[in-house]
Amino acid sequence: MSWKTLDDMDLAGKTVLTRVDINVPIENGRVTDATRITRIVPTIEAILAAGGTPMLIAHFGRPKGKVVDDMSLRPVVPALEQALGRKVTFIETLDGAENLTDEARAADVLLLENIRFHPGEEANDPEFARRLAGLGDIYCNDAFSAAHRAHASTEALAHLLPACAGRLMQAELQALQAALGAPQRPVVAVVGGAKVSTKLDLLGNLVEKVDQLVIGGGMANTFLAAQGLTVGTSLCEHDMAGTVRSIMTRAGASGCEILLPADVVVAREFKAGAAHDTVPAHACPEDAMILDAGPQSVARITTAFDAARTLIWNGPLGAFEIEPFDAATNAAAAHAAALSRAGKLVSVAGGGDTVAALNKSGAAADFTYISTAGGAFLEWMEGKVLPGVAALGG
Incomplete structure (x- = not known):
């Protein structure tokens, strides 16, 4: 197997579209188990250390291509900020991501609203993928748990931008290779x-x-x-x-x-x-x-x-x-x-x-x-x- 890692990419000054899995349990508007959030921290920190800006792409639940208020990623923001020790700017719409405010451009970390609110995501729609690709310079997949899905943010994006594995994806692939590959x-x-x-x-x-x-x-x-x-x-x-x-x-x-x-x-x-x-x-x-x-x-x-x-x-x-x-x-x-x-x-x-x-x-x-x-x-x-x-x- 051969894939590029964050160490192979020039991230300085680049927006890195980073597919993560933060599909965490939430009760009464609060995250009850932040395990999946803490596991993506090394990837986000590596991007920041290399001078990049991570724009996180994630799903939550199964809204089936429609906006479902109960499946918004907004409640995840406080837990993400706590894990990172940094402010996370939440982007509510794709239009908003395409027309970032000066304040958003200055943010350390950006989080897009639930990508599955868009029907083009699970349909792996090429036009939707191109629209996503226009938001950044580099694609980083750190969501091995979603890698068995051929969706726009897990598969198509990798063909449209220079692509690499994040730290969690890298660790998972190396472990599985050690267990069954060789x-x-x-x-x-x-x-x-x-x-x-x-x-x-x-x-x-x-x-x-x-x-x-x-x-x-x-x-x-x-x-x-x-x-x-x-x-x-x-x-x-x-x-x-x-x-x-x-x-x-x-x-x-x-x-x-x-x-x-x-x-x-x-x-x-x-x-x-x-x-x-x-x-x-x-x-x-x-x-x-x-x-x-x-x-x-x-x-x-x-x-x-x-x-x-x-x-x-x-x-x-x-x-x-x-x-x-x-x-x-x-x-x-x-x-x-x-x-x-x-x-x-x-x-x-x-x-x-x-x-x-x-x-x-x-x-x-x-x-x-x-x-x-x-x-x-x-x-x-x-x-x-x-x-x-x-x-x-x-």
């Missing part, structure tokens, strides 16, 4: 979650790329059932048995070992602190449900981690939301974190439940990289071309 081997992937049917493309790609594939969560139940094991009242896609066996055949042909639970934690009800037992994977009672992997399974997983050089993680090993069914996820995550901290493992994780599970376990801080990109992370792991990355030359 990884240190052996490579272990953990894939968990509720349903096999939602991760077919991911599994199909990974069995061709990794040395060991750990299956967890409800997905593991479907794999066990496909081998003829009883899974009681567990969450299970019995109709996916043939597909699962096909995945296992492909894995065998490509030299990928699939690790399924050897023992499981079962309960009769799904609630915190429910009475539970640990049984062999082949001995789930008819009236019980599998809610987590057992200690023998965790030992097999951590042994795999010990031998690995690269780990890709997407999805929990059990019903991590409630105790004690978070035990396997927490133990495996802690082990991966310790290996990463010691420099023995490159660990890259992503996906909504994954981030939540690793944060809950307390292990997230020691992973090499955790992607908050959601859909874009998954599509990359599925081996798909992301329009926003391809447009940068990656």
